[in-house]
Amino acid sequence: MEAWAVQCTRRGTGGTTMARAHHDRRTPGDWLRGLFRQPPPGFYSRPAVYLSGDRMEIEHFCTVLFFDENKLCLRLAKGRFTVYGSGLRICTLTAARLTVQGQFLRTDFSDE
Structure with missing residues (x-):
């Protein structure tokens, strides 16, 4: 599911623009590697x-x-x-x- 954010700006007569929110997009493989990664040294x-x-x-x-x-x-x-x-x-x-x-x-x- 993608997240969207609404950003309101005033330009002359006013209005809104839609700006896409930048989120960390991770694949299931990246998520699993992060879950089972090695703990820090020591x-x-x-x-x-x-x-x-x-x-x-x-x-x-x-x-x-x-x-x-x-x-x-x-x-x-x-x-x-x-x-x-x-x-x-x-x-x-x-x-x-x-x-x-x-x-x-x-x-x-x-x-x-």
Whole structure:
């Protein structure tokens, strides 16, 4: 469906002229390529947090700064992520992922 715009101008006795609106005309192939394009560089290495019930999974952190049963503090590439709760325990710890189990009260993120 093409879009048309009406542009009113005064020329002597007055009148209107029809001007075609310029819209981005994309083919279905272009639209699909845009939909399935690759994400920007570094997208998959950004920190991610997943919460399901009493488990929290944190990916792509730099360092564990502090941990006890009430607080977990992680350094991220561009800040600090802190989890507050009770009965926290680390279930799994790898270079790229940390899984914590317990009762979560709140989380904080701060820029450093």
